[in-house]
Amino acid sequence: MKNKFLCLSAAMMLVMVSCKEDKSTDSTESGAIAAKYEGTPMSDEWDAEIDGIVSKMTLEEKIGLLHGYSMFTNEGVEHLGIPEVHMADGPLGIREELERMSWAPLHLETDYATYYPAGGGLSATWNPEMAHTFGKSIGEEARAREKDVLLAPAFNIIRTPLGGRTFEYMTEDPFLNKSLVVPYVVGVQENNVAACIKHYAANNQETNRGTVDVLMDERTLREIYLPAFHDAVTKANAYSVMGAYNRFRGDYLCENPYMLQNILRDEWGFKGIVISDWDAVHSTKKALEAGTDLEMGTNKPSFEEFYFAKPLLAEVKAGKVSEAEVDKHAKRILKLLYNLKAMGKKEGRAKGSIATEAHFKDAYSIASESIILLKNSESLLPLNTNGLKSVAVIGANADKKHAQGGFGAGVKTKHEITPLAALKAKLPKSVTINYAEGYKTEFKPKKEMKFGDVTQEAKETVNDLDPKMLAEAVEAAKKSDVAILVVGANRDYETEASDRTDLTLPFGQQALISAVTKANPKTIVVFVAGSPYDLNQVEKENSTIVWNWYNGSESGNALVDVLLGNVNPSGKLPWTMPKRIEDSPAHATKSFPGGATEEYKEGILVGYRWFDTKNVAPLYPFGYGLSYTTFDFANAKTDKKEYGNDDTIKVTVEVKNTGKKDGKEVVQLYASKAESKVQRAAKELKGFNKVAVKSGSSQKVTIEVPVKELAYYNVASKKWVVEPGTYTFKLGNSSRDIKAEVSVTVK
Incomplete structure (x- = not known):
């Protein structure tokens, strides 16, 4: 099954993704989407029977x-x-x-x-x-x-x-x-x-x-x-x-x-x-x-x-x-x-299935929508394979599997496609792949370690590059038409029970990235990681940056489909990428990591709320992510101008795909209120909708915002309170890229 799924053609993959896109195109109201997901309440019907037992x-x-x-x-x-x-x-x-009685x-x-x-x-x-x-x-x-x-x-x-x-x-x-x-x-x-x-x-x-x-x-x-x-x-x-x-x-x-x-x-x-x-x-x-x-x-x-x-x-x-x-x-x-039907009437309890092709497709669908295009200033992506003769694939993460690792729970799987394996399967057979590991993910024991302290599990990283490995990477880049660097972290470095000490890229990778880019300016840098890192130098030196994650059994296939343009990237950052750790609120307030106590001095200004309210520029803002196409927002409006406490505000905007490729955009709605009686962030996410738009077409998007979503928590009354007045809804594709605004009055 593993080989069968790996060898699915790019065309078949594209059909699978296109079906997803068509489905999401039909659903343009975020409120309608949310209403679909209501869980079944826990029933009391067996209480008398339970009392008897x-x-x-x-x-x-x-x-x-x-x-x-x-x-x-x-x-x-x-x-x-x-x-x-x-x-x-x-x-x-x-x-x-x-084992029942041990972790073995x-x-x-x-x-x-x-x-x-x-x-x-x-x-x-x-x-x-x-x-x-x-x-x-x-x-x-x-x-x-x-x-x-x-x-x-x-x-x-x-x-x-x-x-x-x-x-x-x-x-x-x-x-x-x-x-x-x-x-x-x-x-x-x-x-x-x-x-x-x-x-x-x-x-x-x-x-x-x-x-x-x-x-x-x-x-x-x-x-x-x-x-x-x-x-x-x-x-x-x-x-x-x-x-x-x-x-x-x-x-x-x-x-x-x-x-x-x-x-x-x-x-x-x-x-x-x-x-x-x-x-x-x-x-x-x-x-x-x-x-x-x-x-x-x-x-x-x-x-x-x-x-x-x-x-x-x-x-x-x-x-x-x-x-x-x-x-x-x-x-x-x-x-x-x-x-759960584990007792009483057990008929109809789900039987389930595991490690099936359908589930690998689920993992693929999620992964393919999560990959973020951070930079593409020279339009190296999507990779044009016409006339392409050779590709350097460099970095330990190109061939590393991430299902296991670290202190927390992993997954035992027979099916995890690496980027290198996917490139070998999906690139034309005429393209030569020059692989170089580039760096070692090495650790050495720390002299002192306390469980749960700021450590790397009793280990610290070895950040010195092996000269021979570096030379091999540079040589691979020089003799190739384009270089794909697959770097980042792993699940031993990002792990439960340990916070990191700083934002530095581990294992000497910054020096590797700089050397490879100097050897071949046509270098695509792909990060496989789950947390922010210091990418300032990469952003300065490199034209093309992609962010991948610990992205499951189909991670390699999803990534390569994005690199080749079979899938148009639509992922958006779920957190802010700071320029410096000192810019992040818990660190700016000097309230992390604390000691016996940890006071959250930043209060409600967490993440982008802090950056936007304090006018601190991030490296990449919350909600950010590029596409192989471009989108315009127009004709933003609301269904009414005044609303009461129990109303729902309907905000509509037309999203036009002005580029040459079909793609998905995330319309993000942020609420702001000037002259508030209480402290507020400059803007707060209150709605979003991911919509598929074909090249040259427009899609009307509706985002529903219940007025009660605008409430703040009144500590004195212990109630949620909607403050009357004017609210401005800012529509954009990140917290910093606002493309349209509309204002309403709450009575």
């Missing part, structure tokens, strides 16, 4: 439901027909099967899975339909492996470019986050698999993540860090939530009554279960009564020593915790199992 359980059996009994399950009760809850990591695909893999032949694009790549599509495709596809794989809970998606706000999990998380913007998270969760749960949304909440750094106490004002919490969680619970109806490692205002997140009870259950009406991150529980009574339901992965000699195991049994027998409290959490576990 719990009444038959011993205290020990009920407690067994509430803690890990293997690495990824709790304990079932066989004589009552209660199965274990089976969980699986899944940010990049379904993790391979492990079982080395099976039945657990190969599809490797999906990381969260950064999915976010760069700016396409809710792709998010739904992702969720549905990975949900099918989870069911094929008989999982009940997928420990994904992870979508904490990207607060610092140095975050170790930036590649995995979504975006720096709460609106874009929630617009992608909702269809993702709905897609997963359509397969009778619970999505476990994570990490709740304010888990925005890996440095001291297990102990740091995050402090921020209430408005910042509500407007920036909670919206995606709110919509995942109230709109997508996520069935499970993962409590984060860090503290928030003094209490660990897994024993934080304000976050787990007051907000999650009382305000949002959450009916599912709260699962702790692995080793994130630090107490028995406090964590249980605060709202954690299932304790997983605690670092104890045995599962029976978890806080919710023998210690909980002892506290109930001592009268410190009531048995009614235990019953409450046990019933939540059973409600989850009934709603």
Whole structure:
């Protein structure tokens, strides 16, 4: 199957993408797209049956439901027909099967899975339909492996470019986050698999993540860090939530009554279960009564020593915790199992499928829409193969696979196409490929290392280029018509449990890029990475820059189809690329990485909000991405001039493709309000729509903005308030490239 899919012709690939384009052309209203994705609420219909089952359980059996009994399950009760809850990591695909009592893999032949694009790549599509495709596809794989809970998606706000999990998380913007998270969760749960949304909440750094106490004002919490969680619970109806490692205002997140009870259950009406991150529980009574339901992965000699195991049994027998409290959490576990059809009427539960050609196509579709053209000033792209005799392919990432690596969960897959393999398959046979590795991705041990500190997993990079490898790369570039440099990072360098120390390109790559470009000015620089880097010199010296991601099983095919012009790039940055780390808000305010506490001094001015409000020029702005064609915006207008609180504003604009290629553009709508009584960012994303437009044609795009989306959180009244007055909607294709404006009055 691998070879069959690799050898699909460019024409077949183009047909597949064209079908996607035609579909999105038909749907031009962002509000209509959003309305398609409403999750099924958790049902109460089995509550009486659940009460009866719990009444038959011993205290020990009920407690067994509430803690890990293997690495990824709790304990079932066989004589009552209660199965274990089976969980699986899944940010990049379904993790391979492990031994029950250890992290050692079982080395099976039945657990190969599809490797999906990381969260950064999915976010760069700016396409809710792709998010739904992702969720549905990975949900099918989870069911094929008989999982009940997928420990994904992870979508904490990207607060610092140095975050170790930036590649995995979504975006720096709460609106874009929630617009992608909702269809993702709905897609997963359509397969009778619970999505476990994570990490709740304010888990925005890996440095001291297990102990740091995050402090921020209430408005910042509500407007920036909670919206995606709110919509995942109230709109997508996520069935499970993962409590984060860090503290928030003094209490660990897994024993934080304000976050787990007051907000999650009382305000949002959450009916599912709260699962702790692995080793994130630090107490028995406090964590249980605060709202954690299932304790997983605690670092104890045995599962029976978890806080919710023998210690909980002892506290109930001592009268410190009531048995009614235990019953409450046990019933939540059973409600989850009934709603997933793991108990009760099991007919019709999804069977799923895994590592199929259909799923590889899903991965391809997402990857092909995520690739970002950062620069193309000499029009080297799309690559013209007419008369092309030779291509230098340089860089370790040209032939490196990224499904595994780093501290976090990877994917065991038989199918991962590298850029080099795709170039060999897709370039004309008459073209000679001169490959040179160029650099080594080497690390050396650090003398001192503290888990979770700002390190590279007890390693630091070797940044000295091997002279022989450099010479081979330069020689390959000199003797080739064009050079394709595939550089960037990898999943050992960008990894859970470690934030990066700076924005420097690792492994001596800047010197390699400069040398190759000097040897051959026709050099295309492709970055494979998930986080911002210092690209100032590359931007200055190079005419052609492409940004790829850890982009799944079909990454190489998607990238090469973009390079050859079979796919017109349409990806947009989901975060801001700064010129200097000091320009980013958490660093400009000197509030990262903190120590025992981390105060979010930038408040609501996260990401582009800071850059645009403070007039700090980024290297590449939020929402930025070029195309092989050009687009004009015209005739922007609203359906009315005045609106009330319960109204929905309809903003329309005509998008014309003024170039020679069919393409997709992301129309981005940012809201601004002058003379506000409260602090506001210069602009805030409040709507977007990705639309396919044929060359020479125009497409009318409608973006719906509920007036309530314009509200700010009033701390004094504890309510969302829409301030009356004039609002300006700025329409563009990045936060800095505004092409049209319209104003409305809110009464």
